[in-house]
């Protein structure tokens with residue numbers, strides 16, 4: 001079966017760099033793509049989990065007789081033996097798990113939703129029925145703490161609790177004194193609720209023993225950590241474990257580390273001598289993996305009358321679990337978004353009775369920049385300056401934290417171009433001054449964003465097949481961000497061939513070492529390795545270092561000379577990293593460098609312009625249009641990068657107006673643990689989203705000039721929406737999400753200080 | 756079998772296989788199913804048709820959307836036995852035998868109406884029905900009638916453009 005691609009794809013990509021359609025779109029629209037849970041090896045058995053219904057305590061007794069009596073049930077396990085399953089360790093302590101706690105090893109219950117039994121049966125229905133029949137008696141703790149303010153929640157200073165340089169509090173100048181001196185001062189608190197990643201693909205795993213070798217099809221952004229974590233858990237050599245994750249149905253940070261159910265599943269499969277599949281129930285995913293923890297931010301932002309920002313104090317508190325410290329990093333972006341010389345940050349963590357929270361798209365920047373960009377908007381109002389002009393006036397060429405230059409920083413271009421595309425000049429500044437014909441309040445808001453340009457080591461292997469096609473295997477995972485397309489386009493542009501002639505393999509530990517693909521470093525990490533491998537391939541073929549290369553002729557020539565297919569491998573490192581980073585990559589450990597590199601700092605930047613419509617009578621907020629302009633260096637793949645930015649904007653709409661994981665204060669866990677209650681944006685919530693790129697290569701981060709774009713896309717959307725609501729209604733909102741009841745709530749003294 | 760006496764009169768009980776026959780993508784199939792089994796699980800786990808996806812198993816996301824006798828249904832909320840004697844269409848049944856994609860599939864490719872692709876089969880099946888139902892008159896109507904299909908990647912703008920493109924060309928070929 002041929003695989004036609006999109007219109008225009010037949011045009012060979014020229015050196016000008018024509019956009020390439022998503023290379024796996026055809027298989028995705030025809031249903032041919034295989035995600036982890038789409039595997040159905042012969043003899044497959046199906047698993048389900050029973051989970052704790054108390055928020056903290058211990059399991060006194062688990063009753064499994066009824067579950068075992070269900071027809072088709074093969075296995076019910078409530079406790080694994082220490083010799084067959086060990087903890088994988090917490091990722092911040094050199095381990096591989098998203099949390100230190102491995103369920104089913106002892107009687108501790110640390111959070112509601114923690115697995116208490118694993119059931120395996122012939123069919124998914126039988127497994128689900130049996131899991132529902134597992135009954136437990138608990139000795140529950142008298143109270144649980146699941147919110148930042150709960151009695152019993154314990155707050156610690158992050159720098160003191162985690163005495164490593166990367167967690168230290170940032171300080172430049174004397175921010176408190178500078179704030180006290182500032183003629184214009186804002187002191188405000190911002191509240192961001194917990195959020196869940198909810199990729200549409202459920203957590204899904206198929207484990208299969210082939211003799212002593214374990215093959216795991218797992219939806220993960222980090223197959224290397226899953227491999228090494230499982231090896232540690234099972235006491236076997238990592239070489240015996242192969243983890244395959246070529247296509248992930250959305251990750252957004254949920255699938256970054258070893259999940260707690262995978263080890264138990266592997267043991268169950270070994271006991272049964274059959275492959276086993278687990279598709280985690282949607283409700284259980286709200287407790288069975290990480291989430292974006294709730295956070296609170298106190299900002300003291302000072303300015304002079306001309307609107308120049310003079311001081312910023314950013315104090316934060318973020319939720320973590322009782323058993324792990326999920327470190328925060330809110331201040332490294334707020335310290336750098338503008339040229340504020342006097343800055344002080346202080347970050348604290350609050351231990352609560354939840355599974356360990358973790359990364360979710362723009363894990364710290366979304367919340368931190370919501371606070372800062374809301375505050376900056378207030379300063380613009382207070383000093384009577386246009387919010388775009390004020391941001392331009394506070395731009396900086398050098399990193400206020402290090403004093404060194406940014407590798408590239410085109411935030412001003414983003415703001416200017418965005419303002420032009422949006423038609424910002426037609427905005428009248430007074431809140432409530434713009435109305436649609438039907439009486440709806442119109443608000444226009446702007447906000448900027450930044451996200452660190454990280455990168456790590458990667459390995460790429462290129463093979464020139466006999467038919468002249470190129471096959472690439474590289475460190476990285478495809479979660480929909482378009483990594484495979486960016487790789488194919490890079491190869492196609494380099495060799496002057498069609499992207500359709502490039503086969504891209506990612507996410508398979510059986511091929512090359514696999515890194516954690518997250519933090520917007522995937523493309524900037526994989527492409528330099530591909531670039532280096534291309535140089536090797538050219539030299540291996542005796543071809544010049546650049547210019548078009550006829551791969552079909554080159555392959556035929558080799559074949560005629562009786563030589564084997566050309567296979568080359570290359571390793572790439574980001575600036576300043578040593579080969580030790582490659583050892584860490586091979587051990588499944590995190591490796592990325594940045595944002596500080598020798599001699600410079602690197603960030604991606606964005607500006608969002610948002611129009612909201614607010615219906616005054618019912619408080620409903622709609623977002624009919626957004627314009628976003630991005631500086632992510634050279635755009636490696638225009639089609640998929642634009643999709644990333646649009647997706648980030650949709651995420652921002654959800655974060656600003658809909659999503660909040662509501663903790664259940666008495667029994668623990670989250671209330672709204674399904675897709676009907678946890679409200680992600682639907683099609684009708686999203687209007688027009690226009691995306692543009694500055695598209696200037698970064699001269700320092702890597703030979704391709706590429707910075708990341710998937711995370712920065714979200715940064716600043718929520719404050720742009722909140723600022724637009726303020727422009728429409730005159731009301732400031734300092735907590736997310738902003739719901740109808742917040743828009744309609746009676747005025748209070750926390751309102752903005754704009755006339 | 757001693758337990759038949761205790762069995763209720765009105766039909767087979769949970770766990771017992773029941774033979775059902777229906778058509779999938781134009782091919783007759785027979786499967787021995789558990790009466791509690793969803794059409795989704797039968798398609799995916801017994802018939803190796805994994806195009807329809809499980810995103811919630813509760814009728815809340817639309818990733819499992821298939822057509823039954825031309826109407827869109829959520830396969831996770833449809834018992835397999837309800838498909839008896841009916842014609843089921845899944846995303847695997849849309850392309851031509853030579854692999855040429857259905858015009859709506861092509862429109863999804865052209866407008867990059869996807870990212871991870873997990874919701875895509877459901878979006879496409881739903882959109883086919885949406886157009887056939889006459890609910891693709893303008894962008895707003897398309898958005899409304901496709902709002903039962905969640906896309907966490909946020910590919911909505913591309914999805915709307917693809918469906919409008921397909922609906923327009925479908926209308927002009929009819930007209």
Ligand code: FES
Pocket residue numbers: 808809810811812813814815816817818819820829830831832
């Ligand atoms: S899986 Fe059927 S609606 Fe979600």
Ligand code: FES
Pocket residue numbers: 200249250480868869870871872873874875905906907908909910
């Ligand atoms: S394309 Fe990923 S959920 Fe829609």
